[in-house]
Amino acid sequence: MIEVNELTKRYGRVTAVNGLSFTVSPGLVTGFLGPNGAGKTTTLRMLLGLNTPTSGTVSIDGRPFRELPRGLRQVGALLDAGDVHRGRSATAHLHALARGNGIPRRRVAEVLEEVGLAEVARRRVGTFSLGMRQRLGIAAALLGDPPVLLFDEPLNGLDPEGVKWVRGLFHRLAAEGRTVFVSSHLMSEMEHTADQLVVIGRGELIAAESLTEFATRGTRRSVSVRTPDITTLVAALAAEGASVTTEGDDGCTVTGVDARRIGELARRHDVALEELVTRRSSLEEAFMELTADSAQYQAGESR
Numbered sequence: 001m002i003e004v005n006e007l008t009k010r011y012g013r014v015t016a017v018n019g020l021s022f023t024v025s026p027g028l029v030t031g032f033l034g035p036n037g038a039g040k041t042t043t044l045r046m047l048l049g050l051n052t053p054t055s056g057t058v059s060i061d062g063r064p065f066r067e068l069p070r071g072l073r074q075v076g077a078l079l080d081a082g083d084v085h086r087g088r089s090a091t092a093h094l095h096a097l098a099r100g101n102g103i104p105r106r107r108v109a110e111v112l113e114e115v116g117l118a119e120v121a122r123r124r125v126g127t128f129s130l131g132m133r134q135r136l137g138i139a140a141a142l143l144g145d146p147p148v149l150l151f152d153e154p155l156n157g158l159d160p161e162g163v164k165w166v167r168g169l170f171h172r173l174a175a176e177g178r179t180v181f182v183s184s185h186l187m188s189e190m191e192h193t194a195d196q197l198v199v200i201g202r203g204e205l206i207a208a209e210s211l212t213e214f215a216t217r218g219t220r221r222s223v224s225v226r227t228p229d230i231t232t233l234v235a236a237l238a239a240e241g242a243s244v245t246t247e248g249d250d251g252c253t254v255t256g257v258d259a260r261r262i263g264e265l266a267r268r269h270d271v272a273l274e275e276l277v278t279r280r281s282s283l284e285e286a287f288m289e290l291t292a293d294s295a296q297y298q299a300g301e302s303r
Ligand SMILES: Nc1ncnc2c1ncn2[C@@H]1O[C@H](COP(=O)(O)OP(=O)(O)OP(=O)(O)O)[C@@H](O)[C@H]1O
Pocket: 011, 014, 015, 016, 034, 035, 036, 037, 038, 039, 040, 041, 042, 043, 185
């Protein structure tokens, strides 16, 4: 269990994280979503004790990271896949990590096999593609067989097969009862990866809920209508307070009134309906809508 409570981090005049509170439960994959610069990496670094909060607290299984007795065996993390000695082999890199954290050597071969790098285990990391380095970073996170796992943008650089593999791995880790917290700036990446979402923008919480709840709350549903008597129907809908956008001579999109009510109105005004379809916005649209302010702000900052 991860608990973030009223967390704030300022860098001089920049407030990277602002009064952020949320929890991440075991047994689920939780996506940590926000546009570029929203404060995801800063939050993860504070979780790992690499940055000190300006105020507020972060704890893992009830304690700050630095006070966890089992270190990498309690929390595994992939922060920056590039942060590896390029002259070392994958095996040497993991052996060094294992040695420093009291992890048995046999785990190195196990995790290399698990992430599909067994065959290149003795190659220098400097020759690895970004996708291979991501796999090595994931291997490092898994090394201590920890109950809590943090991944910062782990899908970056992976090919479609790699993305599919990572998704399967995360689901399995969660099914084993672990806490799996995964950051991304793309809803499309999280849509088939996460069960639960923590969405932030400008360092502040926007949503903390299941993927399904997020999709429903994020956007208004619209209803697509087609009728030969559009004028009568639009007048009736306007009288109901609906918001209507007409499309051509016989179509309109309606928000603020559901399909059932539109059907009733059509019957009452003797209007024949040729089409009546409720459209739900995609998760991507919900995400864009909810984070639009923070994304615009970041654009203004010309990052
Ligand atoms: N060491 C630092 N010094 C000054 N400002 C920083 C520092 N680290 C982060 N920031 C600022 O804090 C804000 C949040 O950055 P952070 O990297 O946490 O966002 P992010 O959500 O991880 O973004 P991305 O998806 O681009 O990695 C940004 O405005 C960034 O410029």
